[in-house]
Amino acid sequence: MAHKELASDPLSLLNEPTVRIEPSRGWVSLKLRELWAYRELIYFLVWRDIKVRYKQTVLGAAWAIIQPFFTMVVFSIFFGRLAGIPSDGMPYPIFSYAALVPWTFFSNGMTKASNSLVSSSNLIKKVYFPRLSIPLASVLAGVVDFALSFAVLLGMMKYYHLTPTGNVIWLPFLLGLSFVIALGVALWLSAMNVQFRDVQYLIPFLAQFWMFATPIAYPSSLLSEPWRTLYGINPMVGVVEGFRWALLGTNTAPGLTILASSAVSMLILLSGALYFRRMEKTFADVV
Amino acid sequence: MSNIALSAERIDKLYHVGRIQDSYRTLRDTLSEAFVSPLRRASKILRGQASGAAELDDSIWALKDVSFQVEKGEVVGFIGRNGAGKSTLLKILSRITEPTSGYAEIHGRVGSLLEVGTGFHPELTGRENVYLNGAILGMKRIEIERKFEAIVSFAEVEKFVDTPVKHYSSGMYLRLAFAVAAHLEPEILLVDEVLAVGDMAFQQKCLGKMRDVAVEGRTVLFVSHNMSAIQSLCSRAIFLKDGKITFQGSTEQAVKYYCASVQKLYEQPIYLREDRSGGEQFRFTSVQFLNPRDMTPVNVFVSGQPAIIRIGYINRAKNKLEDVGIGITFSTMTNTHLFGCKSRVVGTSLDIPPGEGYTDCLISKWPLKAGRYVYNLFAEKNNISIDWLSNAGACDVEAGDYYGSGILPAPHLPGVLVDYAWRPTE
16 A cells, blocks of 8 residues: 655654555555564564464474474485485485474465465454565464474484584574575465465465475485586575585585575565565455 | 644545455456456447446445545544445555545544454463554554553453453453553544444443543544444534445434435335345345234334234245244334344244245334334344344334333333333332
8 A cells, every 4th residue: 555654653653644545556665664663563473373373282382393303204214214315424314304394494484374364364354554464474483383393403413413513603594595485485375365265275285396396305416517506496405405514514515506596585585575565455355 | 733634535446346245266267257258248348238447347336536534633423324335434544455546644643443352362361462452453562561451450351361362251352352442542543333242331331432532632433333322422424325425514414314315225125125244045025013913914013012023034045944043123213222032042943944934023012112213134044144134124113001000101212111010118
């Protein structure tokens, strides 16, 4: 919605803002400043998601660990043991689990955020606030699950007597990158989901295909250059191999791959945000 | 600084009918439409049925050319029948949806209350929901902290602040939800029909709070079907009809316009009315009042006399509709609810066979005083409304000797009569 704030803070009581409500046309700005002004709302939405997520479950937060851990067990049996897929000289379980931790964060974040607008339809129809905060909060809330499964990863490293390399300082960047990808994809999908509920059936497929297109059960070293760099067009490749490199010291130093991955991620996020903002005005009428 | 709090200039809002009916579409719908609709449009043009683009699109102007100004400190009521565009207007002013053309300018912090308890989560405690809901309504955290005690005591839920709201009674839930909203301190408050919920005492409390807001000199835009609430709160009212402002000025005059437009409604037979909600399957077709002694139709009720209300319906489905609840409620001409006769409440479960039929409601002593009243009809199955018609019709009541004492209680006051007795003093 195009309205100009003459005052700096739209929520301030002291200076009287004048808001102009008029139809928006064409491409609109991202209005990140307004999003910032609503940061407390984003905080409360994240906090709600975290609080509510495991209410009325028996296993509670253990679910955050069960999902990647048992996927790892299944992978280890079928891909590691039976199919004998190589694992860059690492024990196969930790090789796959180190990739599953960022992957689960990405995949759950993307899935939840893509459905977030539809599941918050009552909010959208009744209250105004920057709609971007809904998918944003959805992805952010996944950080807690990430932290839990990451703790298990550290435990497994101790079990296998592996010490993390000095490159762990890059982990926050890699986590940030997977956040950017999850949010970027979710902005596209959540906005489309408002109009076409087909999207909610598409998401599980997408997540599954994407998982097999990402070196989680197998190493990207199976590919030779220049294909390996090109592989980085799938931005999760850079994240997953980066995690292994930083924690386990595999020989997958993120060179050109991570550059390709970062560029693609930023492109997805930016285009997603623009698309989202363009579709935003129809949300309350259509959802 | 000018004295204008809010001004709207030539606001239009166009809705595509397809979008209202099936609020979302599947890709298949869109694809098939892409092939079919150009053909359909072409044939429409060829047959000369459509001329303008709007007609081609099956669209509805929810608002057309709406302009008005509200001064600071004014309390303005918006009235009109269902679908007149009142709620759409508030949604535009709250920035929830965009106008199709035109613009509005708002000077001051806006708080909008289109629903109470938006974003309440059943698993969270009362305390947590106050914070969450406050943030959603645009309050700052420190602000909520400062008002927390006041909110909780207004809602009278002090003992249960740390209980998940799913264990609250519906009354407690509503009180807490309204309390948060009531402590929002915007300069301009937009309120939509939120008073229509809760019990009478609670509604009175809400009205009182609204009056306080108005007395404090804040600007209020208030949408309601309850004309007495409008009359008691608003200094000025705007009457909307089919998306256009047909009158703005004194509250009294606007309410007259409203009553006249409702009057026109129930001159129409019930089966032709389209301003109803629910499905296509079940519809009310008629209401008839009968004298229970000889089952002849009567035009007026008499206070204290027995009466039968015969409600006709049609079930267009092939099968019997099982366990349906039917109700008729009576209100004053200004839409204040008086009483209702609901089949569920008395433990009657109705099965509706296919085709046309009727059901009778027996009232042993007609409880309304002399005057004119309106009635509303609803039918529900599994708690989902299958037909709902407000202002279905009007009925006249003549004074009657309700208590058999020859004395009529305050005949100039409208209201409900109750059967009672007094014991002699001891």
